[in-house]
Amino acid sequence: MPNETPNFFQSDLFQNAVPVVVLAGLVWALVAAGRTPLWSEAYRRLLRRPLAVFALVVIGLYGTVALLDSFGATDPKSQTRKTVLDRLFERPKERTYSAPMADMTFGEPEPQKLKEPGTHLLGTDGVGNDILYRTLKGVKTALTIGGATSLMVTPIALLLGMMAGYYGKTIDDIIQYVYTVLSSIPGILLQIALVLVLGKGLPQICIALGITRWVGLCRLTRGETLKHRDREYVRGAKALGVSDFRLLTRHILPNLLPVVIISVTLGFSGLVLSESTLTYLGIGVDADTGSWGNMIDAARDELARDPIIWWNLTSATSALFLLVLAFNLLGDALRDAIDPRLRS
């Protein structure tokens, strides 16, 4: 029998608290970083670049949409959770496809008048959902998968990479062996296998992406730690009797962070792309969870029709493209802003 009683993780309280905590953590990290000379300098450099500002604005907008899609309450009538975004787009379903801003349905032998003519900015899909709404629904899925996977992967990769680079010898051998084995399996194949075994769903995809993604970051951290291990400041601190833990967290870690943050930012765009690819392949999120991969999947048949239906595909890919572009641009700008080697 399916269990109908909602558990704590599905409660409104928890679902509304998560975005608040995430947002607070992000703001705190940005403010705390801004106090250090390296990052305040980096912020100034970032804000001087128009492309970086554009990227930040885009990411901010997507973040706002995701927040609107996170806060909500359970509707007493239907017993389903409705977010602010759901409330904003609450409107009757149309019959079927309709072109952007159209008054009539599309592709039927006898086009019918729409219930709300001329108001669907991006048209409607096959079951009459507003495309703009479907596109905005994809934002939260993409950001959640990118964010959760990055949050999961970064500490593990940092810890293992720093340990391998700092201690060397057996620890290094073991960690290197583990990631060499994992990286020998092509990522997409491992993800397919993981999702088949773990099942579909957001957390499962995060785990599948995380397991294939930490290797690159771990390798990078290990290499950077190796470089720093024999530097004079580390030897000096060691000579003064600083413990290994303190040396790693207080001295080496801050020096690794710039490289790691650039890599995580650039990796984020890869995660967003992977999410929609996996969903397209049928091993991503469910069909009823908003995802651009699902919309692109639907577009295959729509392009085979005559006349073609282009608005579904165009909306999903534009939204995906803009988000990925923003993270790519931000990553490049960050690299220019904080990599000391590139500074004149």
Added chain:
Amino acid sequence: MLRYTIRRLLYSIPILFGVLLITYSLFFGVTPPEIIARRNLSTRDPKPAQIEQWLADHGYGEPKTEEMEKDAFGRFLLSAGIKPKVKSVNPAEPPNPAEPATAPPAPDFRPSAAARLMQLKRNTVDVMLFQFGKSDSTKEDIWERLKKGAVPSFLIQAIIFGTGLFTALMLAVLVAYFRGTYIDSLATIVCVLMMSVVYMVYIIGLQYGMGRVAQYGPVWGFDPENGIGKFLLIPVVIGVIAGVGAEIRLYRTFLLDETGQDYVRTARAKGVPEGRILLGHVLKNALIPVITQTVSAIPVLILGGLLLENFFGIPGLGSYLNDAINSQDFAVVRAMVFLGALLTIVGQIMTDLLYAVVDPRIRLE
């Protein structure tokens, strides 16, 4: 060279063993088979017999004693007293209407030691010997199907890889020639734009544009007797365009790393024209980091194959894998994971050996 090759091959044995251990523990250790079965069965509340059937179909079932006797390892297990469980569910037994109140005891789907050991053997020794067994869904021999599918897949991906590498290198040289100018910044932006488009969109867009509108080639099917070229053209163009943005950017940095070297300055001082410096001197040296990159292209090629073959109906390995995903064919996915890993490991060995050929500074002994 020979000694190094042998050593390198020996190093890859523990890696391959690790891969097999991962796939085994992934498919047989992470989630109890019963839960996987329940999740994948379409009915909401499956009967024990249905679960039993699913488990047997997907390689989780109890081995039969006759089957074990055919296999050397199975005979060994039987002689050691490790026997498979007898069937826990008997669907033939009619329900007894006399006592409807007592529910039958919940059947135990946990595999016996014999089943686990046979699975372990199948997923290490047999797979290493390329005996992948039969597909879960079609009961077809996996190895036969793989051999059939490998030809078109390899053909397409090899052409994409070669053409892509050449195109990207040449364009990167061009961009490096104009370094520091507007052309350079424009190219960088175009590359970032191209990197931000998801693979499926390249396929959908170009399939529509080149295939349906411009009619450069068929958009479905693969029929080598009818001229391979016309079936390959559009997929190859898509594969090259989808990968070229990221590659140009990467190769540009490799080239620019080299242009700062002393030998370039010397050549320039001697009056060698810039184009010849780039193509004759810099490109050769920049090829060394490029070679490292080639192995990391394997996953991209696999994903590309998966998507391209799916869209163009090419009966290669990609569409086989795609069918396997859709029909939850665990045996095929396991075989594919092993083959993909094997391919990567062989690729890494080849890279290391190639290094020695291109770069005389590297001594292998």
